[in-house]
């Protein structure tokens with residue numbers, strides 16, 4: 001096992017997990033933990049308990065774990081902390097640095113208030129010997145306890161979940177792969193975990209900018225380390241948190257007896273005819289996470305469902321629930337669907353669009369039972385209308 005070094009005396013001691021259930025929408029991830037060798041040997045974060053063997057093997061390759069003095073806990077969630085009892089009984093740390101909500105969370109998880117907690121606040125610094133760690137509170141990014149730890153002399157920001165990606169790779173650094181890969185992973189991560197926190201992210205980015213840290217590397221707790229291109233991920237976060245988008249429509253739908261699917265294809269044709277790029281996303285084949293990744297940088301969502309039991313089809317109900325939690329902003333939307341008598345499915349989609357303050361093109365297009373040729377033309381024309389509304393829609397950076 002080769003040691004993986006970020007800089008002199010600073011190592012990645014995490015683990016790669018390729019056994020993620022398909023329901024997650026991604027194929028794997030890494031749990032990144034870091035070890036700093038200094039007068040005070042310091043461990044930054046941990047790994048999921050199931051992957052502790054990789055973690056210990058990496059540490060033992062570098063140093064006897066009993067020689068670790070300090071732990072820094074940037075965030076307590078089981079993917080980073082479920083092996084804490086074992087870590088603490090093995091290394092017997094002199095101090096555990098965490099935020100005040102972090103201390104509460106650790107105690108609430110592991111029920112041992114006797115551990116040597118040292119609560120830190122934004123701006124607090126500790127010396128490890130040759131190096132200094134500065135703490136930056138990032139409350140609610142994405143949990144109440146979240147914080148960053150900045151290693152000043154080396155310009156390395158340990159950012160926990162922020163800037164991370166759920167990618168399982170043999171490579172650790174952004175410059176070892178095509179930069180599109182970590183950026184795509186970061187986009188999925190942002191769209192599905194952080195989008196609703198965009199106002200806070202904008203604030204944090206502004207604060208980082210003001211602090212003028214001179215950071216040279218961003219080391220998140222998942223995926224690739226931004227060694228050569230920290231600027232790229234900071235730029236991407238600035239765009240995503242502003243909800244900047246390109247003119248593109250997603251047609252997200254499910255169907256019972258194919259009528260809504262036929263409508264979806266005709267509407268997509270109409271959108272395309274007006275030169276707006278369009279992506280059909282059947283809920284039978286697209287994972288909700290992949291749809292949200294696409295939607296992060298697309299202007300328009302068109303959702304279609306047949307009416308079943310006075311509402312939308314269950315797969316659309318699940319998607320409406322999911323998108324509601326992620327609070328996309330600066331978007332335009334439309335709805336459609338086939339029905340037998342009441343046609344409540346389209347109204348339910350409209351209600352979600354309204355709750356999300358997504359600008360609605362109109363009240364939607366409903367067709368009773370199976371569309372005939374004239375109704376298919378109506379669908380194509382509806383696509384034209386959606387495309388025209390999309391082209392005319394030019395919001396600025398989303399308001400906080």
Ligand code: FEO
Pocket residue numbers: 075077079080142143161221222
């Ligand atoms: Fe919020 Fe990667 O845990």
